[in-house]
Amino acid sequence: MPPLSRAGTMPTLTLPGRSAVIAAESDVLVIGGGPAGLGAAVGAAQAGAEVVLVERYGFLGGNATAALVNPISSSHTQTGPTVPGRAIRLMPQDHGPGEPAIAGVLSNLVERLVAAGGAISPSERTGNVVPIDPELFKLVALDMLDDAGVKYLLHSFASGVLGHDHIEGVILEGKSGPIVVRAEAIVDATGDGDIAVRAGAPFEVGREEDGLVQPMSLLFRMMQFDAAAFDSYVEAHPDQWRGDYGLWDLVHQAEEAGELDLPREDILMFATPHETEVSINSTRVTRVLGTDVWDLSEAEWRGHQQMRQVAAFLKKYVPGFANSYVGQSGASVGIRETRRIVSEYQLTADDVLEARKFPDVIARGTYPIDIHNPTGAGTVLKRLPLGEAYDIPLRCLLPKRVDNLLVAGRCISGTHEAHSSYRVMPICMATGQAAGACAAIASLTGRPPREVPAEEVQRELGRQGADLRGVA
Numbered sequence: 167m168p169p170l171s172r173a174g175t176m177p178t179l180t181l182p183g184r185s186a187v188i189a190a191e192s193d194v195l196v197i198g199g200g201p202a203g204l205g206a207a208v209g210a211a212q213a214g215a216e217v218v219l220v221e222r223y224g225f226l227g228g229n230a231t232a233a234l235v236n237p238i239s240s241s242h243t244q245t246g247p248t249v250p251g252r253a254i255r256l257m258p259q260d261h262g263p264g265e266p267a268i269a270g271v272l273s274n275l276v277e278r279l280v281a282a283g284g285a286i287s288p289s290e291r292t293g294n295v296v297p298i299d300p301e302l303f304k305l306v307a308l309d310m311l312d313d314a315g316v317k318y319l320l321h322s323f324a325s326g327v328l329g330h331d332h333i334e335g336v337i338l339e340g341k342s343g344p345i346v347v348r349a350e351a352i353v354d355a356t357g358d359g360d361i362a363v364r365a366g367a368p369f370e371v372g373r374e375e376d377g378l379v380q381p382m383s384l385l386f387r388m389m390q391f392d393a394a395a396f397d398s399y400v401e402a403h404p405d406q407w408r409g410d411y412g413l414w415d416l417v418h419q420a421e422e423a424g425e426l427d428l429p430r431e432d433i434l435m436f437a438t439p440h441e442t443e444v445s446i447n448s449t450r451v452t453r454v455l456g457t458d459v460w461d462l463s464e465a466e467w468r469g470h471q472q473m474r475q476v477a478a479f480l481k482k483y484v485p486g487f488a489n490s491y492v493g494q495s496g497a498s499v500g501i502r503e504t505r506r507i508v509s510e511y512q513l514t515a516d517d518v519l520e521a522r523k524f525p526d527v528i529a530r531g532t533y534p535i536d537i538h539n540p541t542g543a544g545t546v547l548k549r550l551p552l553g554e555a556y557d558i559p560l561r562c563l564l565p566k567r568v569d570n571l572l573v574a575g576r577c578i579s580g581t582h583e584a585h586s587s588y589r590v591m592p593i594c595m596a597t598g599q600a601a602g603a604c605a606a607i608a609s610l611t612g613r614p615p616r617e618v619p620a621e622e623v624q625r626e627l628g629r630q631g632a633d634l635r636g637v638a
């Protein structure tokens with residue numbers, strides 16, 4: 167039975183007024199504990215600010231843990247084509263490993279994860295992607311906040327702001343009733359730009375022609391996978407792979423038998439740090455928006471129906487999966503794209519594909535333009551020139567109309583195409599660290615973030631070990 171759906175034009179009513187507890191007053195307030203929020207909180211704390219981070223779930227990590235997104239994509243430049251079956255088998259690439267373009271908080275996270283047995287180091291073997299264990303990610307993220315001296319409040323959903331244009335405080339909802347946290351500077355790392363929109367910042371959604379966004383995907387972990395049996399199949403069927411995607415013969419058999427009928431045409435799987443586990447990214451829910459609870463409910467329903475099909479297909483048709491089972495699905499369907507907050511500069515596809523450089527660079531990216539079709543099958547993939555990285559200017563983090571707010575992560579300012587590149591976790595973490603550093607400098611020196619010169623932010627990021635191609 168599908169969930170409750172939107173019933174045309176719905177009646178409205180006015181809610182009674184209420185009071186709230188003021189839980190904290192801080193230099194910097196970060197809303198959202200995903201990759202961007204983690205980067206922002208640590209970046210702000212390392213810059214000397216008192217920091218509070220607020221997260222709606224009971225754990226940190228955002229899409230990495232709540233949606234089981236795996237792996238952390240490469241933060242290195244690309245030096246050649248990928249090889250068949252690499253994603254799941256982590257085979258050596260047939261070319262050099264590329265140069266890292268992101269360091270700072272990301273490097274620290276990856277080092278800690280590797281030390282805890284929760285990640286595979288970026289290397290030639292992995293093509294520089296970093297397969298992760300989501301449970302260890304949650305633990306390491308907490309350790310990073312503890313070590314940086316960041317205070318946090320979990321199970322708290324930010325529903326509104328006090329003030330317009332200048333945010334006096336953020337309103338949080340939870341089991342304790344409404345709570346307010348005040349801060350001099352705020353970083354919106356909600357992925358959806360929730361705070362920026364409540365404060366009156368302009369935003370865009372989706373592609374220019376029809377406003378449609380990339381599809382959602384419910385990710386899941388298959389346990390008791392037999393890597394040797396799978397590898398033998400891949401070795402014997404090299405013609406059934408195109409880059410990271412394969413199993414075409416088996417997919418077609420299942421489709422002909424009426425046992426597989428998915429919006430996505432291929433099966434995408436990734437290795438994890440555990441030999442007997444595979445991460446599956448093959449469901450696709452189109453024409454839904456992650457800021458709409460009716461759409462989200464429908465997406466969870468459709469995602470789970472598709473997961474059932476994919477898991478049954480793997481068990482029945484694919485060598486290595488006969489004894490496997492679904493160990494976990496995302497606590498939330500994975501959301502690739504919602505609002506993009508319009509800021510002082512909007513990053514474009516040309517900026518990404520021409521690997522443009524900006525004097526106010528505060529983060530860099532190497533990930534291709536990667537647009538999963540908003541209406542059905544197919545994915546557009548456009549790579550940067552080999553060996554290149556693009557710059558993200560500080561202006562992309564400074565929303566128009568609101569003076570004490572920065573955005574970080576997947577809701578920063580850019581076009582639909584550019585977003586499809588900077589949305590990946592390493593880049594979100596880097597823009598988060600930059601937003602945190604700028605928010606801290608602004609708050610500690612009594613200036614609005616947009617009056618902080620980029621050179622000051624770059625110097626601070628350089629001090630924190632970020633990689634800004636030598637600018638800092």
Ligand SMILES: Cc1cc2nc3c(=O)[nH]c(=O)nc-3n(C[C@H](O)[C@H](O)[C@H](O)COP(=O)(O)OP(=O)(O)OC[C@H]3O[C@@H](n4cnc5c(N)ncnc54)[C@H](O)[C@@H]3O)c2cc1C
Pocket residue numbers: 197198199200201202203220221222223226227228229230232233235236237238239322323324325355356357358360382383384385447499500501502574575576577589590591592594
């Ligand atoms: C299906 C899928 C596959 C992907 N594949 C990859 C991949 O292979 N590699 C890769 O690197 N990236 C991948 N990505 C992209 C990447 O996971 C996300 O874009 C990235 O996590 C965005 O980081 P973020 O911190 O900006 O937002 P999010 O990860 O969305 O984190 C936002 C955080 O804010 C919290 N939050 C939101 N609203 C509120 C609120 N109002 N109040 C309080 N808290 C709030 C959320 O609970 C969450 O913890 C994928 C994404 C999806 C959906």
